[in-house]
Amino acid sequence: MAEFLLEIGTEEIPARMLRRAHKDLRDGLEKVLAEADLEFDEMESLGAPRQLVVTCRNIQAAQEDRVETVLGPPVKIAYDAAGNPSKALQGFLRANAGLNPDQLFRTQGKKGEVVAGKLEVKGRQTAAILAEAIPALLAKLHFPKKMRWGACEEPFIRPVRSILALFDGAVIPFEFAGVAAANQSFGHRFSGGEAFAVDAIDTYFQRKAERHIAVGHEEREAKIQAQIDNYLAQINGMLVADEALLTEVTDLVESPFVVLGSFDEKFLDIPREVLITSMREHQKSFTVQDHHGKLMPYFLSVASVPEDRKGLVRKGNEWVLNARLYDAKFFWETDREKKFEDLYNKLDHVTFIQELGSYRDKADRLTDLTAFMADSLSLSSVEKGQLKQAAQHAKSDLVSDLVFEFAELQGEIGGLLMRHQGADEPVCQAIYSHYAPSSMDDDLPLNQLGCLISVADKLDTLVGCFAVGLIPTGSKDPYALRRAAQGIIRILVEAELPLDLDALVAKSLELYREKAGVTPPENLAETLQQFCIERIRHYLRKVRGFDYDVVEGVLAAGHARVDQVYQRASAVAEQQEKEDFRGLSLSLKRMKNVIADESDKLGDFDENLLSDPAEQRFWREYTAVRHDIEKAVGEARYEDAMDLMVTLADPAEAYFGTDGVYINVDEDALRLNRKAMCREIGLTLGLVADISTLAPK
Structure with missing residues (x-):
């Protein structure tokens, strides 16, 4: 067994793209080796901003020699009348050097008997297979946008500067992006970045570390965390938890060096959200708080340098952050003096979407749509x-100075400013959190009012965009409408x-027609309905995590009350x-099938026509629980409704069993009445879900 090492040296790859690139390269190489029937231990993908690295410590050096059966032409055209090889067979022999006519035999092919032969195939060297595969894999790596750099023809996310590719210590000969593979790598650029030779995986990691590059994600993250913990102990502080930032800075640096900086305590008067955002988004720095959750005048930054003996990194970060916080404090004090009514009026000059008017128009639609919701919910x-x-x-905060500077705090700034101006706390919380949830992992808005505004806001955007033709297509969704619907x-x-989701869509369409002068297509409500059903x-x-059959069954029974769709799915899954x-x-399922051919002929069911004991029993036991089923469904007690429905399993089986009732009798009145009974029972049993979709296949 041999070892394999690959390093693609580049300019800095954006942190958000780094880990997927590592994984895709590793997965691609594993697939190549598996398809070549080569044995290998699990590969490890790792790297830093300027390196994509894959290693494997045990990999088969070459394929095993093997014997393959190769199929030739059909027997009927393989020989001429004299029994000599035809042109078709001669071509087959030429294409498979090493075969001769004496080695051929007959076997069954897909379309009849064919000529075949056993061909000895010598296994290829693994290094040769990798030399062919690696350039193609690199070219196929997914990045949001690739570019051609200099005279290089192959597009890539960043310029390729070096390629280290070794198989059992020897260079794998290939070229990509104008760079030939070699046995050299490079150290940290701030330490000279000189080239050094590599002959094995262990040598590679050792010499990288000596030259101030930590190649592994986990290694860099552990170093960052250890340095942070050391500083926190010195100042008796705690980190404001931010796993996403830790992941990001880990992939921004090669040699992580944490610096502790400070800022003027007067900036602690700025809202917590603004302070944290300024440090996180603008400086990629961590915020520090005391053990009571109060922010402290410190921050922690991660630099990609081996050391900071003169404190230049710390001083530079402090200078930039203090300048930003000075601006933030000024904006906060200025915005607090502005009346919200004035901000609301200024929304007239801010375009929402060109065809859909201004943000003031949107705010007015939100007011009307949430009023419609309030009536539906009987709010006080x-x-x-x-x-x-x-x-x-x-x-209204969209026209504030703070949101202009910190766009990611829209909504939150509005809630804080409303609180400063003395608004009721439920109002402040609703505005503060109405953009939530922004993802599946995000929390919901802080209160019911916030939830209602969030639904109205997202629905207004969704309906408006669909009304003017801005509909998602394929992977393109510039207005994030799928996320809004979700x-x-x-x-x-x-x-x-x-x-009722359908009623909300209808109300939103009405508001666009009446207040925005938008004329939606006639079938838009149905289009939006299907879009929302797909999101449900x-x-x-x-x-x-519900099964496909459960989901399809409950959606067949209705989708508009989405809260109840989920409750119904839970009840069905339980049963x-x-x-x-x-x-x-x-x-x-049998019931649906038996009435399908005459559903348009069915009239009212007549109980007096029941004659068979099995159908009399089925109807009797059904009528005994029908009212309770309907009552349970009406009160959203779906588990109780399902329990009642299941009591009909035995009479239903007796009705449809081999000794049960024959429905398709010749007498029209009796046949159609039996089918009408099936229809009526089926309607009641389908109130929670079309459970026929869950029948055993």
Whole structure:
């Protein structure tokens, strides 16, 4: 067994792209080796901003020699009348050097008997296989955008500066992006960056470390964490947790060196959110707090240098951060003096989307749409007043100086400013959090008012974009409409809001027609409905983990009350593995099939025509639980409804069993009445879900 080492040296690759590139390169190499029937231990992918690295310590040096059966032409055209090889067979022999006519035999092919032969194939050297595969794999690595650099023809995310490729100590001969593979790597550029020779994996890691480059993600992260912990102990502080920032800075540096900086205590008067964002987004620095959660006038930055003896890195970070915080303090003090009514009026001059008017227009639509929701939820007059104020001013902070400087704090700044101006706390919280959730991992808004504004905001964007033709296509979704729809679904389910999604869409379309002068296409409501159903389907399957059959079954019973769709799916999934439920679902499948051909002929069911004991029993036991099923469904007690439905499994099986009722009798009245009974029972049993979709295949 041999060892394999690959390092692609580049200019700095953006941190957000680094780990996927490492994984894709490793996965691609493993696939190449597996397809070549080569044995190897698991590969390790690692690297730093200027290195993509893959290693494997045990890998088969060459393929095994093997014997392959190669198929030739059909027997009927392989020989001429005299029994000599035809031109077709001669071509086959030429294409498979090493075969001669005496070695051929007959075997069965896909379209009849063919001529075949056994061909000895010598195994290829693994290094040769890798030399062919690596350039193609590098060319196929996914990056959001690639460029051609200099005279190089191959596009790549950043210029390729060096390639180290070794198989058992020998260079693998290939070229990519105008750079030939060699046995050399380079150290940290701030330490000279001289080339050094490599002959093995262990040598590579040792010499990289000596030259101030930590190649492994885990190694760099551990170094960062250890230095941070040391500084925190010195100042008796705690880190404001930020795993995403830790991951990002780990992939921004080759030689992590943490510096502790400070800023003027007067800046602690700035809102916590502004301080943290300024440090995180602008300086990639960590915020420090005391053990009571109060921010301290310190920050921790990670530099990609071996050391900072003169403190220049610390001083530079302090100078930049203090300047930014000075601006932030000025903006905060200025914005606090502005009345929200004035900010709201200024929204007239801020375009939402060209065809959909200004942000003031949007704020007015949010006010109307949330009022519609409030009526549906029977909110109190106080809650309605708070909701109206929050909806009207949800977007007002977009014209504040702080949001202009810190766009990622939109909403949060609005909530803080409203609190400063004495608004009710529910109003402040609603504005503060109404952009949530921004992802599947994000928390919901802080209160019900915030949830309602968030739904209205996302729905207004979704409906408006669809109304003017800005519809997602394929992987392109510039207005993040799929994410908006997913946020709506999450809020309706997880905040348990009893709102009709179809009614909300209809109201939003009405507001666009009446207040924005937009004329949506006639079938837009149906298009939006299908779009939302697809998002519900995604949420239930991918996020909540329900089986495909369960999801399709509950959606067949309705989708508009999304909160209830989830509850119904939970109830069905609970029953799914029970024997009686499986029997009932199979009976319902038969029920649907038996009425399908005459569904348009069915009239009202007549109980007086029941004659067979099995059908009399089925109807009797059904009527005994029908009212309770409907009552349980009406009260959203879906588990109880399913329990009642399952009690009909036995009479349903008796009705449809081999000794049961023959439905398709010749007498029209009796046949159609039996089918009408099946239809009526099926409608009740389908109130929670079309459980026939869960019948055993």
